[in-house]
Amino acid sequence: MTHTAELPDFGADRTLFFIFGATGDLARRKLFPAIYSLFREGKLSERFAVIGLARRPRTNEQFRDDVKHSIEEFARYKSEKDHNWEQFAEHFHYMSLDINKLEQFQQLKTVAEQLDAKFDIGGNRLFYLALAPELFGSVSYNLRDGGLLETEGWRRLVIEKPFGYDLPSAEKLNEQIRQVFQEEEVYRIDHYLGKEMVQNIEVVRFANAFFEPLWNNKYIANIQITLSETVGVEERGGYYDHAGALRDMGQNHMLQMITMMAMEPPSRMEPEDIRDEKVKVLRSLRVFHSPEEVARHVVRGQYDTGEMKGKPVPGYRDEEGVPDDSATETYFAAKVFVDNFRWAGVPFYIRTGKRLPVKTTEVVVEFKNMPDNVYFSRKTKLEPNLLVFRVNPTEGIYLKMNAKQPGSQWGIVPIAMDFCQSCEVGINTPEAYERLLYDAARGDSTYFTRWDEVALAWRFVDRIESAWRDHSSELHRYPAGTWGPDAAQQLLAEDGFKWWPVNGQLEGEVVWATPVTSK
Template sequence: MTDIAELNDYGADRTLFFIFGATGDLARRKLFPAFYSLYREGKLSDRFAVIGLARRSRTNEQFREDVRQSIQEFARYKGEEDKQWETFADHFHYMSLDINKLEAFQQLRGLADRLDETYDIGGNRLFYLALAPELFGSVSYNLRDGGLLETKGWRRLVIEKPFGYDLPSAEKLNEQIRQVFNEEEVYRIDHYLGKEMVQNIEVVRFANAFFEPLWNNKHIANIQITLSETVGVEERGGYYDHAGALRDMGQNHMLQMITMMAMEPPSRMEPEDIRDEKVKVLRSLRVFRDAEDVKSNVVRGQYSAGEMKGKPVPAYRNEEGVPSDSMTETYFAAKVFVDNFRWAGVPFYIRTGKRLPVKTTEVVVEFKNMPENVYFSRKTKLEPNLLVFRVNPTEGIYLKMNAKQPGSQWGIVPIAMDFCQSCEVGINTPEAYERLLYDAARGDSTYFTRWDEVALAWKFVDRIESAWREQSSELHPYAAGTWGPEAALTLLAQDGFKWWPVNGQHEGEVVWATPIVAK
């Protein structure tokens, strides 16, 4: 097994990338800009090629123009019309492909073999399926039967979420893929695991001696994870109404972030050891016993009409493609417990929703407060210490503590120490897809989800979905532009806690100095 430190010494060298769904939104917004950033930073050598695949008819020149436009609009670096751009663009090729026709894959093999020889790639092939999940199995079969896997190099399959609709559908999908690819060749993307500050959670926890002794139920009161969106369902009403917030965000992003916060230090810095520790967290999640248990610990909501930035927006049931009597949740909050020695008794509060006031992803660690009636606590009300990981859109780490108020008058006030990864003008933080493409090409599976992670996450989520189906669980309305239903506040209030403000909206603290910024 390859050590992560060893992998970091190598670039994504000698790879033939197959992008299925090359004319789609994901490729345009994320994948093509990611390729260009990797190339500009020297992480892609000249021994690579990209084959774009879709049903639409395009010439190589038209495809390269599509790539250029996507880079101009979405990339961190802008494509300049110079020799470097021309050299980069020459690596992109296009083929119109009907994924249901085996003979098309046989033709694709001929193109792949020619490009492999032209760029001296050595037979290394990465298949990126930016397609609907129900197509993963048939595409895998045709890759095998079309001879595209008969290569002297390595082969890897990268697939997007959602991986199934529930555990049975995920198991069926996995069975189809595993008939063609081994588990170590399958890279399941959860793009949140590629974000800078999500990966920084591991570093802050395990590289700082003063945090690890406090990282347990003796010192931490609760952990809050917020993933909020300002948008509604837009043009995805038909899809979203069959998914909902729990499947769309809870089964993947939210549970993955819990594992990052709660995992034990891995014994070795190797991908499988890190993923083993994440699986242990998922196995330790307290299972909801029945529908009543779900009702007590999970809040489901749906946005009604309201205002966003002073403009009226419609209710979810009035969105295009959404039934007028839909019971699909656009918001959910839950109290989750990790029942192991480190975390027993510490609630993990998670919430996600659409049409919330700000777009943000944050993790708040609330430490236990000082004992009451002891010294300073007898003189003033002390606020608990907070450690906040700001993941999106601002990247950084925020620490709140108590200090004496400046001046001769006695008083204690909360102060903030703020490390801002993305505040400095000109900082160019890599996108999540850049890291994940780079890692997949190098064979580093650390921040991709393994099958047992996916299965355990579906088991947990399916219990909630089953309870919602068993009885007419209450669907709490909340006005668009608010922070969700009142029941979500009650979920914490009954334990003596509250949701902390997010997106830099912490109130009352004093910042004595300019926030620290990344250099």
């Protein structure tokens, strides 16, 4: 749900951005294009500046060329069509910085004060740490000791995942940051919360009278969340082997999407009220008390050799930087329960993995079917109604229902009402990082994760990791290019369900209904 209309203008057009890791991939692919799009759309006025910070030596001119190349390659708007490019580029400054040297932070303070005065920014400072998490604490200390927090304006710290490796490391990291910044000044990014259709989940739920009364265990049979990737670990084998799918995707993206689906309506449309409801969901997650419970509810897998688009690909253990005997999971599926009044007994099935057939993120809500012994059910097999949120790469909402087949007496077929938002808006759909950077500059923390959310998510995940580590639970191998191990299918089959197809037409569907569009 977008809250920009309700919130006062906190000064998004008066921000000094400090981009630590300015020569890295994240800045090049996401941050610079996001800032440019905000500027092109009038969400940043002339009163802003960006200081790029990294160890690599660069001149201001070289840095601005780097920014222009990143925008030409990755931005929604192209710089060659912008007659004011030089005016925009003037706001970018570069400084080579060793984050372990306090005296360089003191030099950075001088540069920041000069840019603040030049562009009339008013002392508002946003520090974006596109760095490894173990560096967050030392950077925070040097920002404080270097005098960079001594301004009349606001200061905010934006940090990327992963926030720690487990709960103890996350607690240590949080303690370091909190010695410098208050919790309300810390913005922990999970870029999935910036995606259009993830935010649209709240609107569909709370703005439509015919959904909210059905959004409970009386009418919903199960909810399925799929986040699949076609790529392997590529050059990240060394890093990934110390993380795995559960830490890389489960602790943040997957659990956050469960909270969006399961949260109660907030009492007020304020950031803290919304995040309070998400925390209640995490507190209600059913805890796995034993390795046996973990084994019954969680499947872990690792991709083997296989084919992707007709070409052979190596198995995980054959990837560069991965040990020959690695037991790190590249796939996991789980059956999760939210034990509260609304959701008691409804399974939330989640799955994520690498080297799967398609790249997609979807949420499928399967409603309870009609009784087998009444009216149409006695004459034909009825399929359950489905509501699907298509998050990526296609953005849209899909509703499957049953209707009479034309020309038949009793023929009933599933039909689709399919709204494709990305088809309507096209390439100019705002990127997740644009929304999140804009929100951070405005002081809207709705779609950033609070510390208690992070801690509760780690507590849930750590129990699973502990069971895997200490009791050598089975690691299922699956061929690359398939939908994971057979055990993941059995996880649903034992409850009488199945994984619904994703990223396209559902099986058995007859698409003769007129598509729903916004026109």
